[in-house]
Amino acid sequence: MHRSDLKLSPVSSKGIAGALAMVSSLSATASAEFLALAFVALSAIGSPSFAQSQAAPMPANAQPKSYGEGWECDRGYRRDGDACLAIIVPENAYSTNRTYGKGWKCLHGFQEVDGPACLEVVVPEGGYLDPSGQNWNCLRGYTKVDDLCLKIDLPPNAYLSNRGYGAAWLCDRGYEVDSDTCAAIAVPENAFLNGSRYGQSWACERGYFERNATCEAVVVPENAYFDDASYGPGWTCIRGFAESDDGCTEIDLPDNAHLDRSGNRWACHRNFQQSQGRCVLND
Structure with a gap:
């Protein structure tokens, strides 16, 4: 029998078509119901009311945070776990109305001690x-x-020190500390008080130099002038003279030499070198 010879009867064709239509209808209904259930589930999961129902409830004396999620305690309260407890302000203190720190500070004239207490200063x-x-x-x-x-207790000839450190009092000018008193400074002849708070309290007048706690006059030799440098004999030879013993001796310049910058020594000209007190030509 050939396939071309096979023919469905009208009754058979209608039955198959009806069955297919029924199956298609059932599939469409099931898909719609499944999509509806999925939408409801997703809506419930993404809903704020659903998420909030999973979080801890906000306690009394609290409010939602001004930014972010969660809650924070009202002013005057501190968080303790999932509760807001009232801040207890001790006597002689005031509330700071801050959300950080202890929440209180001692009044002026009172000082915080160990524990929540403020004692008078x-x-x-x-x-x-x-x-x-x-x-x-x-x-x-x-x-x-x-x-x-x-x-x-100020001793005589003393005054209060304005410094925040060191001695509480200082001696007047012309006096120096001697234990718990102010003793007069012995200034030798031809000297003056220098006002120094350390070291020697007096200095010799110009033209004098210190020796054995006295001021001796500087004797300036011939061909010299007074020099008040802190070192040396107190005088310096003029240009063209060199210090010798207690005076100034004229410098005898050898040939091909000249006085140096100080004027109290000599040096050889260029291309000459010193040898046994003379200036000889370089080879």
């Missing part, structure tokens, strides 16, 4: 409360010793 006699309101300093004329301000 005890200012001793001769002292004063400093601008911070939490410490004290001594008045002028007093010195701090432990928790007291003791009056400074």
